[in-house]
Amino acid sequence: MRPPYAQRLVRLRALLRANGLDSCLTLHRPNILYLCGFSGSSGALLVEPRGARLFTDSRYTLQAADEVHNATVGIVQGPLLAAVGERLKRVGAPTVGYEASRLTVQQLQQVRRAAGHRVHWQPDRNPVEALRAVKDGGEIALMKRAASLGSRVFEQVLPLIKPGIREFELAAEIEYRMRLLGAIGPAFETIVAFGERSALPHARPTGRRLRKNELVVLDLGAILSHYCCDLTRTVYLGRAPARIRGWYQAVLEAQAAARLVLRAGVTAGQVDEAARSALRDHRLSPSGGKGLDKFFTHSTGHGLGLEVHEDPRLAAGQKQELQAGNVVTLEPGVYVPGVGGIRIEDDAVVTPGEAQILTTAQRGFLEL
């Protein structure tokens, strides 16, 4: 089923008009893919009041003919942005929005120079990202497939979690299985962290070998049909001490608390706070100590889609209201420096009611 490109363009034009813009220019690959289907690495999409134009070069002639819908393709010799500027000059577009957070200073200069002084340029408010944050049924179906692929990969590598395996070996096994299941590749650098290294939320896999009685954090994402999944599981090799089990239980509860709050109409900050406050009810050790919220050092989640980090961000104090169709990660964690960390992450679709969880890997504490 083809994505509703025409509908997306209609919505985008409404956002542009509301901001006093006639046209807009995007160079950002996921935005171009979203609006017209082109997945090549070099392209510029100009959305005009009537019609849209994709500018690319001759390396992509066949690919553009195959992929692009609802846009005219222009194969450009020489700099793409000069061609975009000349088009704007010719049609006399008065006010054009550009993505100030994506275009480089040089790119804006190039297109501006070619367009001439009669075109007025205005930074836009990333309207394409605003549209992308609300997924339609077709997108959710694709994300469900990506999430179930990620979940299968996790289950496939469980038997490999044995004493002696190295972090990077396990990362290699994970990415290998993703690809065999049809993913184009990982959505981000796979995280595999053993023992005390699990206390680093962004640990890069090293040559460290797994030993008995250690925590194992696996954070993996795959790209399938252009959509990302993002899944974290924490397991224990051996029988875990009571303290670790307590942490796991606390993180599980924090995630459940966030999931229960997550729905259309609540703010992103409320979801974050739900996870944080559940952790606050747990102590570092059965005998006391600080609340576990003190060891939750990042935000509760982020939007997910064509990119692995998108809007909305589920962070403390975020006032943004969630909408049905947002897809977000829920990934509370507890990180105790020098000891270890636990993170549990799933992907969830916001609805008017209960959140729909896309990831299917089991969430209970596994002692291997």
Added chain:
Amino acid sequence: MRPPYAQRLVRLRALLRANGLDSCLTLHRPNILYLCGFSGSSGALLVEPRGARLFTDSRYTLQAADEVHNATVGIVQGPLLAAVGERLKRVGAPTVGYEASRLTVQQLQQVRRAAGHRVHWQPDRNPVEALRAVKDGGEIALMKRAASLGSRVFEQVLPLIKPGIREFELAAEIEYRMRLLGAIGPAFETIVAFGERSALPHARPTGRRLRKNELVVLDLGAILSHYCCDLTRTVYLGRAPARIRGWYQAVLEAQAAARLVLRAGVTAGQVDEAARSALRDHRLSPSGGKGLDKFFTHSTGHGLGLEVHEDPRLAAGQKQELQAGNVVTLEPGVYVPGVGGIRIEDDAVVTPGEAQILTTAQRGFLEL
């Protein structure tokens, strides 16, 4: 052995002074890594007349303490660029260079606003990239290791090239082996193209299965200790027809011709022309047809280092003089639409004399 960060900063400052700049700002990860050793994903490096400052956030406190040399680390709460701007305001730096081809419009705006109107901003000429283009002995040693890793991967997957394997399966096997040999990952999306798909220089692996009597193009790159390799081999499954053997021989000769010309003092364009003119001496088929140079649709090579595409570019007409220490790919190819393509790519160090080839995989025509 630690890279000579101090020396690099001295050289950079000389380039800055020559361009009338006091300081420069870089946000580009490979540039930051090159100048001070920091490999985190979020950082801003300000090189000042005396000293350098890395700005990053609290996620990277430990990593920065571990990795950074010859720069003061500032852990910033809030936007990095606001902190950079405030620093510039405080020290009263008059003229600061920025990378117009890297900084977004928004980033320049942020730092500019925080720095106040007394700081004069000037787009610089990518001086860090100019330094990076000339590798020192330590870098070449690392690149040799990366290139030999890539070569081993090629040799390891040769036995898998059998009828029925799919393109993406072979790509998965390649990337899996890279990682097991210690690479952090592929330097780019691995290309595996069978049969008529080998005629697409940038083919993405698909589910297509290999059949007897087909060409196989493998283009792979690995990142090891931050440095990239880039290697292409073309093999044939079965006994190749005379025409295909002729093409292979022509591409091999074109590469040898480029290698013989490659040395300090020649221009990038001369190396490109050597490959192109060797292909011109061959015809599409033993009985005649167009010169094979007509089927060589891209440039002969590109610089390689911390990034997979760097300066210098070995393209037609390029006047840039090559210097000892440049590391470039040599990758002529012949692409016959609908039939197939052949590319042979190795990594070479420019010296005052004969080029030093880093990739060790055998180059002769393999009929499997």
